[in-house]
Amino acid sequence: MSNAYPLAFAAGALLGLLWLGLAPLERQTGADDSVARIDAGLVALFAGLLGGRLAYVLTHWGYYGSRVIESIWFWRGGLSWAGGALAALMGLAVYDRLTRRPFWAAADALAIPAATLGATSWLGCLIDACAYGRRASAGLLTPPAPDLLGNLAPRWPTQAIGGVYSLLIVLLLFRLAQRDLRSGLLAAIALSLLSAGPLALAWIRGDPMPVMAGLRLDGVASAALLALGLFGVVLRIRA
Numbered sequence: 001m002s003n004a005y006p007l008a009f010a011a012g013a014l015l016g017l018l019w020l021g022l023a024p025l026e027r028q029t030g031a032d033d034s035v036a037r038i039d040a041g042l043v044a045l046f047a048g049l050l051g052g053r054l055a056y057v058l059t060h061w062g063y064y065g066s067r068v069i070e071s072i073w074f075w076r077g078g079l080s081w082a083g084g085a086l087a088a089l090m091g092l093a094v095y096d097r098l099t100r101r102p103f104w105a106a107a108d109a110l111a112i113p114a115a116t117l118g119a120t121s122w123l124g125c126l127i128d129a130c131a132y133g134r135r136a137s138a139g140l141l142t143p144p145a146p147d148l149l150g151n152l153a154p155r156w157p158t159q160a161i162g163g164v165y166s167l168l169i170v171l172l173l174f175r176l177a178q179r180d181l182r183s184g185l186l187a188a189i190a191l192s193l194l195s196a197g198p199l200a201l202a203w204i205r206g207d208p209m210p211v212m213a214g215l216r217l218d219g220v221a222s223a224a225l226l227a228l229g230l231f232g233v234v235l236r237i238r239a
Helices: 004-022 033-059 067-070 081-099 105-110 109-129 158-177 185-201 217-238
Strands: 145-147 152-154
Touching: 004 033, 004 109, 033 067, 033 105, 033 217, 081 105, 081 109, 081 185, 081 217, 105 109, 105 158, 105 185, 105 217, 109 185, 109 217, 158 185
Parallel strands: none
Antiparallel strands: 145 152
16 A cells, blocks of 8 residues: 555554543643643654654665755655654653643653554554565565565564554553653653664664664664663652
């Protein structure tokens, strides 16, 4: 199915915004709390889209350098999850600073929507054959799968693994959200888990990506975000 990834991404974003609007409020601090959460979600989504696209274009500048106009063709796919996550956090921090709202509480509210978006994005990649796995010997764990050019070969099922992993994170975060966690801890756990998956999958992905220190650049970025997430976990536990 052509353009499945953008549609799946949009569906995940919509589900996340619905969650922000309909989920029970942890603290009744005003009638506009749900509206403020949706606003924060929209800011994070917009910043994440820009950051994710910018990071993807820069890491594939060998292609986009001679096709600059294609850099803004968001509907064609091509987003860096790490660049998007970092930009979303920065956008959320700026928004909360301007509106004088607590950053950690807003980040907690976005934890489940972020994991949901990750799950639908992997589903879109599965249908559109992006983020495909490396070729491997035929077997139960390496069924035939296409790449972006339609070449069929036994591959590691990276998209399926990523999708199932993200769904498990959604379930875990939902359970953790029922507990009386310190503010910001849920967000830090979410960032850590969402970074660990792409880092592990970087070893078996086969789509083109520049390499740094023997690891795909997206894997290096995932490792950096994992370190940031773990630092956040320690920080919020000790707060």
